[in-house]
Amino acid sequence: MAQPTIWELIGTGPNGWGIALAIAAVMTILIALSGFVIGAVIGVFGAWAKVAGGPVTRSIAGFYTTVLRGIPDLLVIYLFYFGGSAVVTAIGKLFGAQGFIGFPGFLAGALAVGITSGAQQTEVFRGAFKAVPSGELEAATACGMSRWLRFRRILAPLTLRHAIPGMGNVWQVTLKESALVSVTGVVELLRQSQIGAGSTGLPFDFYIISAAIYLAISTVSGGLLQFSEKRFTRGVRRG
């Protein structure tokens, strides 16, 4: 049997893996997006704790960012995947379930990626908050805005403006980190390439295809981020 060419592999013909790869690419984007959103929520609260918290919350947030930025992401994924299964099994036993219960790989992956990217986004938001001139907040108070209104109208948009470039960096890291989730067996882009490589004996073709898809995703999302940065800095005069 003649080996299919790389173009047949990405097609939808009899030898084609195009549809499977496209679904896997969507899965990769889903993992990265959910990780990124979880990270953003953690980042907002982490930054809040670091900026406005007391000594205890500040040191907890400091410990979190130091630890999560200092250990490999793969370890965190293992922790959530295997640790999650252990916890779920223990809970299952309480309710009379028998034997081992696996923790869903997608959830473990999204949580692990989210918690690592949360540590990075904490720092991004903290830096962005510090870049907001205190005069703006004083002016809002002087106008009689309540705490919440001041946050919603002044602080949040201004912080976001400064945070977008940093968030873009975190997004790119998160996207690449999502490849590690393949160790939990979730069929995302890299796992699908492994499957394809195994069944066709063409590992180089499959990994180069997945590399190209990752490159395309990161380029397109990078362009979108640049566009949103432009929108958010409309009001800033340059030069």
Next chain:
Amino acid sequence: MDILFLWETFLSLITALPLTLQLAASAIVLGAFLALGLALCRLSGILPLDWFARAYIFAFRGTPLLVQIFLIYYGLSQFRGLRQTILWSVLREPYWCAVIALMLNTAAYSSEIIRGGLLSVPFGQVEAARACGMSRFMTFRRITLPLAIRQALPGYSNEMISMVKATSLASIITIMEVTGVAARIISETYRAIEVFIVAGAIYLAINFILTQLVAFAEYRLSPHLRQPAALPTTSTGAA
């Protein structure tokens, strides 16, 4: 928490520490040379070299490291011709594949850091060196490079830390470094949380020592920013 189990885990993980350090050190050192070459390509003003470096950096920064590792370790075996060459004795070994992938990856990131450092050297310094009659190479060796290294060191330390973390991915291609051993212990005992704590502490310790070393190097390289040492009093009985 089971102290005995933690201690046993620590003892087995510490035996894998040399391999982790070796992987990180060889990738960082080899990658630094490649990065310098790429940075010089980008600054050379010769279009083909510039475009080559740009394409290289784009490709390696836009794809996950794990894909790069798979591409080298599994992908290259697809080419039967390669198996006959002398190169195969290197590319057959997972260890060397991991070192090559880590090296190529870190080179892409650090070349941009080094380029930033080289660009930050004030032109007056180069001019002064030329006025002293130094040749192009000597100017580079004595003036530009040391100043650039000093400038790039803080950014470079981030890259070194992420390389230490990245060595954990080598465990996926069967290398038994710290994360590899940790994953094995987890799958044998299902005590993910304890193993995670011990392995995480080891990585944190490596990165802590690394940051201290870089801080020391930075201190040594910037004597001009320090307070001059108090002048020795000429004689104690002068007053």
